[in-house]
Amino acid sequence: MDLIETFAEDPRIAIRNGASPDPHGRCVIYWMRRAQRSFDNPALESAIALANALEKPVVVFFALRTHHPHANLRHFTFMIAGLADTAAGLERRHVGFAMRLSEARHAGDDFARFAAETRPAAIVTDRNPLASIDAWRRAIPDELRVPVLNVDADVIVPTALIGREHYAARTIRPKIHSQLERFLVPVGRRRVRVPWRQPRGLQSINPSRELLDALALDRTVAAAPDFTGGTTAALARLKRFIDGGLAHYAARRNAPQLQGTSELSPYLHFGQLGPHTIAIAARDAAAPDEDRRAFLEELIVRRDLAIAFTTYNRRYGALGSCEPWALRTLERHAQDPRTHRYSGRQLEQAETHDALWNAAxxxxxxxxxxxxxxxxxxxxxxxxxxxxPRDAYQIAVRLNDRYELDGRDPNGYAGIAWAIGGKHDRAWGPERPVYGTVRYMSAASTGRKFDSKAYIARWLGRAGAR
Ligand SMILES: Cc1cc2nc3c(=O)[nH]c(=O)nc-3n(C[C@H](O)[C@H](O)[C@H](O)COP(=O)(O)OP(=O)(O)OC[C@H]3O[C@@H](n4cnc5c(N)ncnc54)[C@H](O)[C@@H]3O)c2cc1C
Incomplete structure (x- = not known):
């Protein structure tokens, strides 16, 4: 069987055009976008397999794009630390790494320029779950007449097998569970046959502190003090969680004053750790069944549900993405008087009457x-x-994407759609002002479920907790 046809059998991989690898090509390029890591990365492993078969080296291309609305110091500090780790890991594997500051309006133009300089025999990229399932075909210029492989590198069950947006966790769960035996397996690590040698004059910038200082970024959002970017930090955090937190996950995950969850979402968001690494560590851990099951439900079922949502529902960043029943009930209550009313700015500054909310x-x-x-x-x-509800949605997305290290992620859009628009949920009675039948949470009952005083004291200081 032809090499490319073997890849076509893998549901994680989509292939563009019937072109054959260029026999005069000098390398295989892996255009890294989301899976920013040097191992447990199905896209990188596919690039190495392809390059080995063609007896070519692999080079990773990464374009740093600073001209988008959420290019801030917080996100870039974390990402650049991660890229430094990734570059070192790739070097150890004899894979090249070329990073450039994106200058073009379209990412495909940066890539085309790099491809013209390096002449790839084939191209591999990784799937972006915020783009439609086919968007990658347009990102790589048509003139590049070599095979292009798009690898779904950051999910356990490939999104193409899910095939559509799902109504709820209960509808996607059987589909996912039926595929776990096949896909919840180690990604593996191939040896590179032909090491990459950087051609003289090929431009690349280093992911360094100096670079971070020089970039034109929004510097009003400071680096996150407790999160160091990179696979090394992610693995240390994973180990801490597997050794300690996992055994109490089911009981403590809804206790915000405790360190009850893995806090791995920023690493997953930037692809610094793959879901396989985490899921296999949790599956094989010594923790009780109940805890392992609860954690894998979030990591696999809920996360894949969110990814299917953004992939197949192209209005995911807006209220219109929610279910008709929720839109109808919210509309019926749109004119209800609000007991408290705050502007986006007041919310951003945590200036509400509610200490618990302000602490969050x-x-x-x-x-x-x-x-x-x-x-x-x-x-x-x-x-x-x-x-x-429309204003609420916009404000929630804006704040979430700006401040959360894990923002601009399918989980964020699905979470906001769940909270405001009943997505992946059902109608709940009794019908209430403003919410209609969208599930309600009261300050009193939420605050009673955990030590909310301790949480408030931690984030607002002792005075805030009184
Ligand atoms: C309004 C709202 C906004 C949210 N915004 C984001 C966001 O911007 N980015 C983000 O990654 N998550 C978001 N979530 C989902 C969830 O709250 C976080 O993923 C989780 O709290 C991250 O903490 P953790 O890594 O300690 O999770 P753990 O409990 O340790 O879970 C492990 C992993 O499972 C996945 N996961 C956990 N809970 C969910 C969930 N409810 N839905 C989908 N996947 C889940 C995450 O990848 C998480 O890292 C949001 C949820 C809501 C309700």
């Missing part, structure tokens, strides 16, 4: 990561305190 907002702004249980409460109260 401060955790997000100061730490760059908010506990999952508080995220639900946080978004629901934005619905309650703003003039319309």
């Amino acid at each position: 907002q401060r955790q997000m702004v100061d730490a760059g990561w908010m506990h999952g249980y508080m995220r639900m409460y946080w978004a629901k109260k934005i619905l309650e305190w703003t003039p319309s």
